[in-house]
Amino acid sequence: MVAGMGGSSGDSSIRIEPLTISSIEWDLSPSKSHMIRWLLLAAISEGTTEIRFSGSPGADIQSMAQCLEQFGVVIVRNPSFWIVHGRNVQTLTAPDTVVNCNNSGTALRLLFPYASSFDVPVIVDGDYTLRSRHLPTLITALATLGVEITPVSDSNSLPCLVQGPLEASPINIDVSMSSQPLSSILLAMPRISSPINVEINGNAVSRKHAELSFRIASETGSSNKWDHDIDFIHLEPWSPVVPNIVQIPGDMSLVSFGLLFSHLHDAQLNIPNIPVVEEGLGAEILLDLIDSPIHDFLDIDLRDANDLLPPLAAFLATGPGGRLRNASHARHKESNRIRRSVELLSQFGLIIEEMDDGIQCIGGQSPVKPSSIIDVHGDHRLSMTAICLATKVGGIVGDVGIWDVTDPDFLKRVNQ
Numbered sequence: 288m289v290a291g292m293g294g295s296s297g298d299s300s301i302r303i304e305p306l307t308i309s310s311i312e313w314d315l316s317p318s319k320s321h322m323i324r325w326l327l328l329a330a331i332s333e334g335t336t337e338i339r340f341s342g343s344p345g346a347d348i349q350s351m352a353q354c355l356e357q358f359g360v361v362i363v364r365n366p367s368f369w370i371v372h373g374r375n376v377q378t379l380t381a382p383d384t385v386v387n388c389n390n391s392g393t394a395l396r397l398l399f400p401y402a403s404s405f406d407v408p409v410i411v412d413g414d415y416t417l418r419s420r421h422l423p424t425l426i427t428a429l430a431t432l433g434v435e436i437t438p439v440s441d442s443n444s445l446p447c448l449v450q451g452p453l454e455a456s457p458i459n460i461d462v463s464m465s466s467q468p469l470s471s472i473l474l475a476m477p478r479i480s481s482p483i484n485v486e487i488n489g490n491a492v493s494r495k496h497a498e499l500s501f502r503i504a505s506e507t508g509s510s511n512k513w514d515h516d517i518d519f520i521h522l523e524p525w526s527p528v529v530p531n532i533v534q535i536p537g538d539m540s541l542v543s544f545g546l547l548f549s550h551l552h553d554a555q556l557n558i559p560n561i562p563v564v565e566e567g568l569g570a571e572i573l574l575d576l577i578d579s580p581i582h583d584f585l586d587i588d589l590r591d592a593n594d595l596l597p598p599l600a601a602f603l604a605t606g607p608g609g610r611l612r613n614a615s616h617a618r619h620k621e622s623n624r625i626r627r628s629v630e631l632l633s634q635f636g637l638i639i640e641e642m643d644d645g646i647q648c649i650g651g652q653s654p655v656k657p658s659s660i661i662d663v664h665g666d667h668r669l670s671m672t673a674i675c676l677a678t679k680v681g682g683i684v685g686d687v688g689i690w691d692v693t694d695p696d697f698l699k700r701v702n703q
Contacts, residue, residue: 300660300683300686301674301684302682303678304681305681306552308552308554309552310555310556310557311549311552311554311555311700311701312557312703313545313548313549313556313558314537314558314700315342315539315542315562316342316345316537316538316694316695316696317341317348317535317536318538320393320538321566322338322344323347323393324397324499324503326348326369327351327355328504328507329373329529329533330360330371330373331373331379332507332527332528334531335370335373335531336370336371336529336531337368337532337533338368338371338533339368339535340368341367341560342537343694343696344695345692345695346389346691346692346693346695347393350387350388350389350394351388351394352364354382354387354388354394358379358380359374359378359380360372360373373529376478376527377478379478381405382402386398386409386412388411388412389414390416390621391417392417392467393467395420395445396425396468396470397470397471397474399425399429399449399471400472400475400478401475401478403432403450403453404451404453405451406452408448408450409448410449411449412446413446414665416664416665417445418446420445420619421465421619427459428459428460428468428472429449429453431458431459432453432455434451435450435451436449453475453478455479455481455483457485458485458486459485459486459488460487460488461488462487462489462490464489464619465492465619466491466494467493469485469497469500470497472485473509473522474500474504477524482523483521483522484522485519485520485521486518487519487520491515492591493569493590493591493592493593493616494590494591495567496569496591498513501513504525504527507529508528509527510525511523536562536566538693538694539566539570540569540570540594541694542558542561542577543573543595543598543599544598544671546577546598546602547599547601547676548701550602550606551675551678552678556577568591569589570595572587572592573595576602582606584610584650585608586610587599587611588612589611590613590614593624596624596625596668597666597671598671598675599611600629600639601637601676603650604632604652605637605652605653606650606651607650609648609650610642614645622664622669625646626641627666628646629641631661631672631673634657634661634682635654635656635682636653636655637654654676654679654680656680656682657677660684661682661683661684662686663685663689665686665689667690667692667694670684670685670686670690671694674690674701675701678701
């Protein structure tokens with residue numbers, strides 16, 4: 288039973304009843320992009336680091352921590368801070384059990400080079416959504432660096448057996464579908480003993496996530512820099528020196544669900560721990576939508592913020608209408624987020640047109656209660672979008688608890 292919402296949950300679905308609300312406080316969970324990167328660098332830095340945050344770390348962050356512990360790192364978890372007891376990067380131990388990143392694509396890509404750096408085989412895996420992720424770019428780069436990669440089933444997919452060691456060599460990285468392979472190689476440089484020349488191919492997407500990787504690396508002693516307008520990078524190894532205390536900002540991408548929820552209920556939205564604009568990772572575009580409650584038809588570029596597509600599609604359809612563009616890389620997330628968003632919103636009677644790089648729709652549409660269980664395809668952002676809509680009209684949403692990936696307190700928040 289979901290108290291106050293007249294809802295109930297079973298093993299696979301949750302019933303949401305409509306609610307009436309005039310205001311809502313939308314606390315943000317800690318940014319997994321920031322925390323996963325800081326966990327890695329703290330783990331490979333000698334000394335102790337206190338990582339502070341507000342809210343509950345999501346399952347992706349938990350997965351990263353659990354995997355790091357398999358490399359011999361000690362992490363002590365407290366409700367508002369974690370203590371990471373780092374160790375010299377060259378003294379990491381080879382995991383003797385499967386390195387299971389579960390749903391976390393970020394954990395997978397950042398840990399893949401580390402799992403591949405040992406002269407003994409290591410098995411890397413994830414859940415069914417991670418097994419469907421696009422990995423050839425990183426796999427090809429690691430193979431060029433001397434890693435032997437043996438898929439257990441399908442080629443270029445998980446699970447796979449990896450064995451190093453890593454050997455410096457020039458590599459190519461395509462950043463047109465994700466910037467994470469570039470972040471992966473950058474943050475592996477402390478484990479690689481020699482410089483690497485990287486040729487960059489494609490028009491970079493999610494650029495602010497790559498910039499975050501270079502910024503955090505710089506704060507720990509890296510001299511490496513990236514300009515997304517150039518097609519070549521020379522990467523140097525470094526020995527990370529991490530601050531004793533690191534503060535993790537809230538995840539600004541989660542503002543999109545607060546925006547959608549408050550819009551649907553015409554409720555006042557209060558976000559007590561909203562991060563500074565510089566930590567928004569592309570989601571800072573949401574601030575204009577919050578500060579300007581009356582909108583005309585909107586044309587929004589999601590090149591650096593494709594995670595916003597599902598809730599913004601619902602916001603546009605029920606609000607001003609508009610176009611979400613430059614988000615073709617959203618097709619390669621936990622689900623094909625463009626197609627699945629169109630399908631999900633159609634279950635609520637909302638008409639959305641699928642485009643090659645996003646969606647477009649007319650505004651002023653009114654959602655209706657779906658006649659069947661809403662399939663969110665194991666995608667936490669589809670799940671949270673569906674639940675926000677269901678709080679307006681009711682509905683049964685599948686994949687109970689998948690929101691834990693990013694926001695464990697999500698259901699409690701909409702039920703406040």
